[in-house]
Amino acid sequence: MNDENLVIETHNLTKQYGKFTAVDKLDLQIRRGEVYGLLGPNGSGKTTTILMILGLTEPTSGSVRVLGYDPERNPLSVKARVGYLPDQIGFYDNLTARENLIYIAKLNGLSRIEAYSRIDEALERMGLADVSNKHVGAFSRGMRQRLGVADLLIKRPQIIIMDEPTLGLDPEAARLFLNIIRELGDSGITILLSSHLLYQVQEVCDRVGLFHRGHKMLEGTVDDLAQRVLGGAFRIKLQTNGDHAQSIEEALRSLPDITSLRQGDNHWFVLEATSDVRSAAANAVMRAGGDLKRLDIEIPSLDEIYAQYFEEVEHAQIA
Amino acid sequence: MLKSLNLGSTREREGSPWRGLWVVVAKDMADHLTSARMRIMELLIVLTAAGTVYAAMQNIRSTVGRDPFVFLKLFTTSQDPLPAFIGFLGFLVPLLAITLAFDAVNGEFNQRTLSRVLAQPIYRDALLLGKFLAGLFTLALVLATIWLLIIGLGILGLGLPPSGEEVARILVFLVGTIFYGGVWLALALVFSTVFRQSATAALASIAVWLFFMVFWSIVVSSLARILQPGEPTTLQQALNQAQLLQTLTRFSPNTLYVEATVGLLNPAVRSFGLVLPTELQGALIGSPLPLDQSILLIWPHLTGLIAITLLLFAIAYVLFQRQEIRA
Numbered sequence: 243m244n245d246e247n248l249v250i251e252t253h254n255l256t257k258q259y260g261k262f263t264a265v266d267k268l269d270l271q272i273r274r275g276e277v278y279g280l281l282g283p284n285g286s287g288k289t290t291t292i293l294m295i296l297g298l299t300e301p302t303s304g305s306v307r308v309l310g311y312d313p314e315r316n317p318l319s320v321k322a323r324v325g326y327l328p329d330q331i332g333f334y335d336n337l338t339a340r341e342n343l344i345y346i347a348k349l350n351g352l353s354r355i356e357a358y359s360r361i362d363e364a365l366e367r368m369g370l371a372d373v374s375n376k377h378v379g380a381f382s383r384g385m386r387q388r389l390g391v392a393d394l395l396i397k398r399p400q401i402i403i404m405d406e407p408t409l410g411l412d413p414e415a416a417r418l419f420l421n422i423i424r425e426l427g428d429s430g431i432t433i434l435l436s437s438h439l440l441y442q443v444q445e446v447c448d449r450v451g452l453f454h455r456g457h458k459m460l461e462g463t464v465d466d467l468a469q470r471v472l473g474g475a476f477r478i479k480l481q482t483n484g485d486h487a488q489s490i491e492e493a494l495r496s497l498p499d500i501t502s503l504r505q506g507d508n509h510w511f512v513l514e515a516t517s518d519v520r521s522a523a524a525n526a527v528m529r530a531g532g533d534l535k536r537l538d539i540e541i542p543s544l545d546e547i548y549a550q551y552f553e554e555v556e557h558a559q560i561a
Numbered sequence: 562m563l564k565s566l567n568l569g570s571t572r573e574r575e576g577s578p579w580r581g582l583w584v585v586v587a588k589d590m591a592d593h594l595t596s597a598r599m600r601i602m603e604l605l606i607v608l609t610a611a612g613t614v615y616a617a618m619q620n621i622r623s624t625v626g627r628d629p630f631v632f633l634k635l636f637t638t639s640q641d642p643l644p645a646f647i648g649f650l651g652f653l654v655p656l657l658a659i660t661l662a663f664d665a666v667n668g669e670f671n672q673r674t675l676s677r678v679l680a681q682p683i684y685r686d687a688l689l690l691g692k693f694l695a696g697l698f699t700l701a702l703v704l705a706t707i708w709l710l711i712i713g714l715g716i717l718g719l720g721l722p723p724s725g726e727e728v729a730r731i732l733v734f735l736v737g738t739i740f741y742g743g744v745w746l747a748l749a750l751v752f753s754t755v756f757r758q759s760a761t762a763a764l765a766s767i768a769v770w771l772f773f774m775v776f777w778s779i780v781v782s783s784l785a786r787i788l789q790p791g792e793p794t795t796l797q798q799a800l801n802q803a804q805l806l807q808t809l810t811r812f813s814p815n816t817l818y819v820e821a822t823v824g825l826l827n828p829a830v831r832s833f834g835l836v837l838p839t840e841l842q843g844a845l846i847g848s849p850l851p852l853d854q855s856i857l858l859i860w861p862h863l864t865g866l867i868a869i870t871l872l873l874f875a876i877a878y879v880l881f882q883r884q885e886i887r888a
């Protein structure tokens with residue numbers, strides 16, 4: 243490993259199922275302490291990538307390094323240091339939450355005393371201390387998901403990999419769970435998460451990679467991508483009372499950092515800019531003699547970036 | 562042996578393949594011993610044992626004279642209309658073994674616990690062998706309990722303790738019965754790896770068992786007729802034909818077990834020559850074989866049962882190693 247701070251590194255990683263290529267020559271570099279989102283629609287190869295990183299599926303070709311280990315040669319070292327939350331998490335329903343965790347602790351070779359203290363700590367942290375002696379069969383989806391996190395905290399992982407962590411959660415539970423992810427990220431653990439719900443996870447990810455049919459098409463911070471794909475990362479909307487439309491448009495057009503401007507119905511002006519030009523735009527409207535009724539700013543979502551990008555890609559292919 | 566079966570990668574793997582083995586064994590045994598279906602099986606076996614042994618004792622008491630192997634008779638004596646206990650074992654043991662393993666792998670899969678467990682620092686080897694051993698130990702525990710129960714009933718009912726040789730024969734018989742169970746355990750393990758549905762795996766295991774129980778003798782006699790057609794004209798031909806028939810019959814674990822049982826519990830049996838097992842009981846009169854000779858006689862049968870078990874486990878192993886673990 244050439245860089246101390248790269249905790250997950252893949253090079254030309256490829257997985258084929260027969261003739262079908264699920265992951266195609268993937269180069270991924272994840273740095274210590276970051277929260278990285280592996281985003282893309284269903285079937286784009288996210289789960290396959292994760293399984294190869296964990297050594298649970300054999301790559302067809304290419305290499306993986308996790309904390310400097312090769313998951314195929316040193317699966318035990320990798321699995322002792324990486325916590326994994328599968329996309330469909332299951333527990334032994336006939337056992338209690340605590341009993342489920344004890345099994346995992348023992349599989350990790352922890353002593354009884356160590357196991358019990360870590361289990362108490364993890365259950366406490368996930369807010370499951372009260373229900374620790376209840377059978378998991380009675381748990382809600384959200385509770386299971388938190389138990390899944392408690393489960394992987396037992397091994398005190400340096401890296402946590404979560405596959406579709408918000409899938410099947412109601413919006414409130416999803417929000418709570420995203421907070422948990424954020425907290426884990428803040429505590430210094432490197433997190434790799436996958437999701438097909440781009441809008442949901444964009445705020446917790448430091449960096450995202452957008453996947454499409456086994457390829458990583460785009461990568462960077464959300465702002466970064468917005469900049470590259472949409473041109474402007476900020477979309478500002480102004481509504482006026484309709485007077486002086488001509489001179490307002492001219493005034494707005496002369497603002498710095500503006501990448502596009504158009505007029506919509508009901509006297510809306512929509513402008514895209516590379517910086518937050520809200521106050522300058524408001525001033526410009528005023529100077530042109532307009533009457534500002536509303537001013538909104540939209541920070542573009544990953545969904546938009548994604549949709550826009552693939553529209554372009556497909557147009558380019560047709561052309 | 563198992564190491565060389567790992568076809569996937571020729572590279573040396575780190576650490577022991579058996580790390581976590583005993584954790585898996587302990588958990589699965591605890592599951593078995595507390596599960597409702599095991600309770601039902603235990604009850605069934607205890608009732609069968611009590612019933613047949615009681616009937617056998619009625620029968621034994623009515624015969625005059627002290628048989629030196631009266632405790633063995635507890636297992637083998639039948640009293641119309643009830644068959645002897647060993648007759649029941651022939652299907653109770655497979656049933657018990659199948660009950661213990663038909664959802665071993667696909668159960669984890671369907672509960673979606675498999676990927677979480679395999680994400681811990683253990684190999685698949687430990688999980689599969691752990692499940693097999695947990696089943697085998699549970700089987701051994703249940704059978705040993707039944708054996709003790711039978712001996713206890715015998716001591717109470719007959720009013721005398723078993724001789725050293727009787728105890729030894731009964732113990733070897735216990736071991737043989739556990740090996741016989743091992744075959745069906747390994748078979749159910751294979752099907753639990755192949756089929757995603759536990760019910761399918763259970764049905765497939767039972768189908769194989771029924772095949773050997775009911776149809777194998779029919780298959781064997783038609784096979785023998787195909788391989789050596791025509792009516793035997795000389796004694797040698799007749800002998801050859803019978804020999805072939807017996808060899809083919811022995812491909813069934815049931816035959817191996819029945820012969821081993823007869824050899825152990827009927828010390829008068831000196832060979833399995835051209836006599837069908839069903840005709841053996843009481844038919845051969847002569848001086849009993851010493852224990853070591855009897856064991857020698859059934860040694861091939863025991864190793865045969867172990868070999869089938871190993872083969873089946875190896876199949877399950879290869880299948881499991883290559884299985885995609887995602888749902």
Ligand SMILES: Nc1ncnc2c1ncn2[C@@H]1O[C@H](COP(=O)(O)OP(=O)(O)O)[C@@H](O)[C@H]1O
Nearest residue numbers: 259262264283284285286287288289290291885
């Ligand atoms: N065992 C398999 N055999 C054949 N194709 C598979 C197998 N597993 C996954 N695939 C295919 O690989 C592609 C990527 O799957 P996956 O990694 O699960 O995508 P994602 O997690 O992004 O939804 C899908 O098109 C899927 O159908």
Ligand SMILES: [Mg+2]
Nearest residue numbers: 288289329405
């Ligand atoms: Mg997936």
